[in-house]
Amino acid sequence: MSGVWVGLETNNGELRSVAFEMLTAARRLADASGAQVCAFVWGEGAQDSAKALGECGADSVVVVELSGDASARPAEVSAALAQLAAEQKPSVVLLADGAFSRSVAPALAQKLSASFVADVIDVAFDEKPVFTRLPYSGKVIERVAPTDASALTIASIRPKAFEAAQPEEGRTAGVSTFAASPVAAARVLQDVVRAVSERVDLSEADVVVSGGRGLKGPEGFKVLEELADVLGAAIGASRPAIDEGWIDAQYQVGQTGKTVAPSLYIACGISGSIQHMAGISASKYIVAINKDPEAEIFAQADYGIVADLFEAVPLLTQQMRDM
Ligand code: FAD
Numbered sequence: 001m002s003g004v005w006v007g008l009e010t011n012n013g014e015l016r017s018v019a020f021e022m023l024t025a026a027r028r029l030a031d032a033s034g035a036q037v038c039a040f041v042w043g044e045g046a047q048d049s050a051k052a053l054g055e056c057g058a059d060s061v062v063v064v065e066l067s068g069d070a071s072a073r074p075a076e077v078s079a080a081l082a083q084l085a086a087e088q089k090p091s092v093v094l095l096a097d098g099a100f101s102r103s104v105a106p107a108l109a110q111k112l113s114a115s116f117v118a119d120v121i122d123v124a125f126d127e128k129p130v131f132t133r134l135p136y137s138g139k140v141i142e143r144v145a146p147t148d149a150s151a152l153t154i155a156s157i158r159p160k161a162f163e164a165a166q167p168e169e170g171r172t173a174g175v176s177t178f179a180a181s182p183v184a185a186a187r188v189l190q191d192v193v194r195a196v197s198e199r200v201d202l203s204e205a206d207v208v209v210s211g212g213r214g215l216k217g218p219e220g221f222k223v224l225e226e227l228a229d230v231l232g233a234a235i236g237a238s239r240p241a242i243d244e245g246w247i248d249a250q251y252q253v254g255q256t257g258k259t260v261a262p263s264l265y266i267a268c269g270i271s272g273s274i275q276h277m278a279g280i281s282a283s284k285y286i287v288a289i290n291k292d293p294e295a296e297i298f299a300q301a302d303y304g305i306v307a308d309l310f311e312a313v314p315l316l317t318q319q320m321r322d323m
Contacts, residue, residue, distance in 0.1 A: 001033035001129065001149075003090035005040060006058070007081060009100060013045035015052065017204055018096045020164035022157050023057040025123045026094055027165065030059075032125035035091065039173070040064050040084075042077060047177075054173030056165040063177045071187050074103040080180035082111040090152065092129050097156035098203070105154050114152035117144050119259070121161040121282075131155050137255050137278035159203045160261035160282070202234045202251060207264045208283075210236030210253055212276075214269015214290065214309055218246040223310060224268060227317040236260065238270050254279035268309045272297025289313065 004026045008019045019041075026037045039058035041049055042065075050061040062084075066076050085093065085108075093108065095101035097119050109116040122132035128145045131153070135142050146153050202208065209228040211221055221235065228235050236253040237246070253260055255275040261282035268289045270276060277300060280286060288301035289309045298304040305312050 001029070001035045001091040001125070003088065003092075004030045004035050004037050005081075005085070005090045005093045006037065007077070007093060007095045007101075007104070008039055008041045008049075008053070009077075009096070010041065010043035010045045010049060013043075013048075015041070015049045016096070016159075016201070017164050018157065018159040019049075019053070020056050020166075021159065021162040022094050022096060023053070023165040024162040025120075025157055026092075027057045029092060029123055029125050029129055033091075033129075036060065038062065038090070040081065040178075042066055042073075042180075047175075050173070050175040052167070054175070055167035055171050057168075057171070058173045061173045061175045063175065065177055065179045067180070067182045069182075069187070072183060074100060074107070075183045076180045078104045078107040078111065079183045080178060082108055083181075084178065085112055085152065091150070093152065093154045095154065095156045097158045101156040105156055109154050112152055112154075114154050115144075115146060117153060117155040119158050120155045121158050123155075129153060134281075137274055138281050158259060158261075199228065200232070200234045202236055202253070203258050203260060205234035205260065205262050207231045207233035207266075208236045208253070208260055208262045208280075209233045209266045209268070210238070210270060210280075211241055211247075211268045211309075212238035212270035213240040213244075215241060215246065216269075217244075220269070220310075221247055223313050227266070227313055227320070230317055230320045231264075233264075233266075234260075234262075236265075238273075238276050267297055267301070268313055270297060271295050272300060 006026045030037045036059040038060045039053045040062045046063045053061050105116045117131045120131045124130045128149045130145045209224045211224045237251040242252045255278040259279045263284045265283035266287045286301045287303045288297040289305045293306045
């Protein structure tokens, strides 16, 4: 197999933990096939992140310099990666699954006549790269491999599906820069408003406290926030809480929301629909708080508390504070 590429974007000047998880996936493919891992990184602080990428498994690092126009970023990144890939012919390009990769990856695949495999949770090498994903709300395990071993596959990696690569003493990578050409792209004429939250990112959180229709209104989330503050957790929500306008759509967990894989998922006033469970099945422990003992979620939760959440959650918060 020729090169394994990893495309990485910094967030507020730093690499997200998914960057190091992708290096784990890339190294597994490269080590099994004798290929090299090349990391492409762009965004604020990209140059500063190059050293860490080398220590954690990249054989080489390319800092991609962009024009700085945020609305042209996906078009510039896909044009730059397409140009470099056409010259250097990697076998695999990995991107982090999310809104950005969903716009970059199909454009890149179209430019290079490559395949795109979304939301990958595992990789292996068996004469060809093999990508595992869980379509149909996780009801099916699908393993995808290119029909032609020399074909390029672009894959997006689900956050928290892999262990993060750790620095290895003495490991370094050669670092170069590539200046992306400005491209004609749709421009945002008004402001781009970014939701700012001091909490951990939902898809990367180790603990998630999530609420559903049982919260009865936006005030219910205040009760959850107190528990989340004590636990250092992210807040999540089921779809009805979003549809009712109780909380912003970025917090939705499930089939049409975010997929999470925390060590602990605390579901409060959530019934356990298949669409919600599709987004949380990779959680290590699920704790359900529901006043209905027959609620579907108890069949899948590791621990269940049959109680009114407005009594149980403040008690839990107090217990955790006192610990
Ligand atoms: P409900 O099913 O109404 O459950 C509320 C629960 O709260 C009940 O079990 C009740 O016993 C409990 N409760 C009430 N009061 C209290 C109290 N005081 N204390 C404790 N417990 C209490 N849903 C998602 O969540 N995410 C998705 O991504 C998603 N995508 C969808 C995609 C499609 C195509 C479709 C058709 C649906 C999707 N849904 C999704 C909606 C999904 O089918 C369910 O309707 C939804 O998950 C139910 O949310 P809920 O559990 O909060 O509400």
